[in-house]
Amino acid sequence: MGIVNIDDELHDQLRKASVVSVRSINAQAAFWLKIGMLAEMNPTMSFNEIVERELRAAGVVTQRIRAA
Structure with missing residues (x-):
């Protein structure tokens, strides 16, 4: 594990x-x-x-929400 230096603006957005x-x-x-x-x-x-693929790989079952 290491340290990553980022600028203050990006750190604020991250927070x-x-x-x-x-x-x-x-x-x-x-x-x-x-x-x-x-x-x-x-x-x-x-x-x-990408997120859906990663969730599926982790064993999370996802369902699409259908419009009413």
Whole structure:
């Protein structure tokens, strides 16, 4: 494990996003890093497709919400 240096503005955005996502700042940073890496490795997939694939790989059963 190491230290990653980021600028103050990005750290502020990270802190705010972690509150909304109910994650620690470190967990939010790890999420962004992982999703960013997966997005670079899979440029044709959308954010939602990447998250859905990762949830499925973790054994989470997802259902699509149908419009009323």
